[in-house]
Amino acid sequence: MxxxxxxxxxxxxxxxxxxxxxxxxxxxxxxxxxxxxxxxxxxxxxxxxxxxxxxxxxxxxxxxxxxxxxxxxxxxxxxxxxxxxxxxxxxxxxxxxxxSCTLVLAAPEDGDIERVEDLAGRTVATEFPNVTRNYLDRVRVDADVVTVTGATELTPHVDMADAIVDITSTGTTLKVNRLAVIDEVLASxxxxxxxxxxxxxxxxxxxxxxxxxxxxADGRRYLMMNAPKARLDEVKDVIPGLGGPTVMNVEADENGNGMVAVHAVVEERDVFATISELKAVGASGILVTEIERLVE
Ligand SMILES: Nc1ncnc2c1ncn2[C@@H]1O[C@H](COP(=O)(O)OP(=O)(O)OP(=O)(O)O)[C@@H](O)[C@H]1O
Ligand SMILES: O=P(O)(O)OC[C@H]1O[C@H](OP(=O)(O)OP(=O)(O)O)[C@H](O)[C@@H]1O
Ligand SMILES: [Mg+2]
Missing domain, CATH: 3.40.190.10 (Periplasmic binding protein-like II)
Incomplete structure (x- = not known):
């Protein structure tokens, strides 16, 4: 393959x-x-x-x-x-x-194209002629499409086109070229x-x-800790884990403190708050590790 x-x-x-x-x-x-x-x-x-x-x-x-x-x-x-x-x-x-980026229809900020309907009989420059034609069909606007292979943002300023369909993500390129978004064509x-x-x-x-x-596995962490058996319900309440945590008896728990080992997958953004809450309910030896892969 x-x-x-x-x-x-x-x-x-x-x-x-x-x-x-x-x-x-x-x-x-x-x-x-x-x-x-x-x-x-x-x-x-x-x-x-x-x-x-x-x-x-x-x-x-x-x-x-x-x-x-x-x-x-x-x-x-x-x-x-x-x-x-x-x-x-x-x-x-x-x-x-x-x-992640969006294909947008954009036109000069202070020009006369403010809505897609204003494009009737006008010209759109793009590196994506098929997507652009399908879009124009969808919105029922009859405009010409010219294909360019780069620097699409310049075309409205050199009278090659009245608008463009191009990729944007931060919006910087459009802003630098004084172009305003008129419509979203495709989220990619x-x-x-x-x-x-x-x-x-x-x-x-x-x-x-x-x-x-x-x-x-992205954005998730693996938490391991020891916790008093008697407070397991409180520990489980604190862990906003995927399903329930895994609980194991601790082999070395000879002096009968009633400790168990608790493992859980948690969202990375929750780790910071969760650790202090776990300590408050008696957890100790808390380990946070990265997860390479997670088959759910
Ligand atoms: N600014 C951006 N932000 C996020 N994704 C983008 C951006 N620009 C392009 N892409 C995505 O990346 C794909 C390829 O774009 P990219 O410009 O990296 O490739 P290329 O044109 O083959 O390379 P080059 O521009 O170096 O010749 C696009 O089809 C789009 O899906
Ligand atoms: O909204 P922004 O964050 O400014 O990104 C948009 C720009 O990114 C891409 O260009 P790229 O950097 O790939 O250069 P290229 O034109 O050489 O492909 C795309 O063609 C836009 O011009
Ligand atoms: Mg590129």
């Missing part, structure tokens, strides 16, 4: 670190090499441009692809389950949570995409489970 992965750009490093954390270590290769093996002999990597990855998966050059939803939507149909998929659709299997983030015919492959399911376990 082959996974297409961004070879450069902002999605390259986070994608490799996700593969690493998921246990799919990518073998060292010379820079920009097209293919790489992973520690799993059944899984290999194809490095490609983020924008080409959807096409590689649709065509069968790869079985799975990791790239932005914006790129997948630009290249054709995207569905969220196999039951609704046509042969050349991509199935959006999993939101990997990074590369990096996803794991599959061809419909491979979705039920056990290897694909194994990859999905591995990625899910990394996402589940």
């Amino acid at each position: 082959r996974i297409a992965v961004p070879n450069k750009g902002r999605l390259h490093d986070p994608t490799l670190s996700l593969l690493e954390r998921a246990g799919l270590h990518v073998e060292e290769t010379a820079d920009r090499q097209l293919y790489a093996d992973t520690v799993d002999p059944d899984v290999s990597i194809l490095f490609a441009r983020a924008a080409d990855i959807p096409e590689y998966v649709r065509d069968g050059a790869a079985d799975l692809g990791i790239t932005g939803l914006d790129q997948a939507a630009e290249s054709g149909g995207v569905v969220s389950s196999t039951s609704e998929a046509a042969d050349d659709d991509l199935v959006d299997l999993l939101d990997l949570g990074y590369g 983030s990096v996803r794991l995409f599959a061809r419909p015919d491979v979705v039920d492959d056990p290897k694909v399911e194994q990859v999905v489970t591995a990625f899910e376990s990394v996402l589940a």
